[in-house]
Amino acid sequence: MSTRATPSPKDLIHTAIWHEVPEPDNPFAARAAYCRGYDVYGAMAGHARWIEMLWLLLRSELPAGPELDVLEALAVALANPGPRDGAVHAAMCGGVGGSTAASSLMAALAVGAGRSGGAREVHDAMAMWRRCGADLDAWRAHHAAAADEPVDVWPEQAHIPGFDPHGVSTPLPVRQLLAALDRLGAGPQTAWLHASVEQARAAAGLPLAMCGVAACVFGDLGFSPDEGEMLYLLLRLPGAAAHALEQKAVGFKQFPFYKLELDPAATPPVPAPLIAEKEAA
Structure with a gap:
């Protein structure tokens, strides 16, 4: 070379x-x-290495430090978000429905592109890192200012980007990945976040999410928010592809469905005539 x-x-x-x-x-x-x-x-x-080719497509020179190993480790962690992830599940729906490979991957990209755990949230989190650094008070102020901005269509649940709006504690895989990337020498932001993950959780009121780790590390590697958004979309596609192929092979009878927990207070009662018909049957 x-x-x-x-x-x-x-x-x-x-x-x-x-x-x-x-x-x-x-x-x-x-x-x-x-x-x-x-x-x-x-x-x-x-x-x-494939990761060297990926780096050269975005940068004019190969790095002299641990950046390639850090990016490769992050790529391994992001490669398959798993069937519970909305983007992967969308690809699975495409696969089991007989859609083409391109259609399944486009479904994964569409669902995984948004501000709720998707690539745009990574973009927003990287922008926040650039503006606020490791200042938790600045994070809160940035979040408060963003919450006052008008939304185009539907208002989303407000939370600091990079944190799980549905979580309570920081998941073990998130902490393990953060520790591994810090050990490889990802950079100062990653080192600070690893040491301060609980303080960050308290400041955000929510636990750190995988997309938050990705945003932090992309920033340490010198990528722009636009580049981080694109990389996040790209690096999560292998899992979507694999699960789509698997579901296409096993068929719809074995497609995983998730149990719906209905709130009894919000569920309308079944009309009495229907209950009688059901009992008679």
Whole structure:
């Protein structure tokens, strides 16, 4: 990965990411392709890690520190949010219904893109980190200011981005991941959050969520909120794909449904004639 090529100023496609040299007998086929100057097929394939390729697509140089190991560890943790996650469940619905692969993945992207545990929440949390740093009082002020802003359609449950609005205590996987990333040397934000996770929970009034860990680490790695949002969408797709394929294979009769807990006080009574008909049957 030491040989680099310099793009020609006559290139018609203006990108600093990718450069191709065409075959002499076919201008539509590449004889060589370079990512940030590295020969993808002649040098990277068979030698570079996938995480290095991912990094180079977003950055002009490979890092000299632990950043690649940190990003790879985070990618492992995010790869499969599990069938309880809304994005994965959406892909499973696509799979069991016979949808195409693209449709299942688009369903996962759509459901996993929002501000409730999705990629946009990661974007918002990263913006908060940039503005407030490790100042818990600044977090509260940022949250209060955001709560006063008008919403476009439906008001969402207000909470500091990166924290679980339905949780009570910080889940063990969240604490384990935070500890592992801190141990790898993710950066100062991650180290502070690992040491102060309970203080952060008290300040937010809610426990830290997995998307909050991702936002913190993406910020430490130098990614922008837009890049973090895109990475969060991308890194969670493998699990959605795997569960969609599994459900397509086993069929709808084994599709997992979740028990609905109904509030008796909010459930309208069954009309007496229907009860009589049911008993007679």
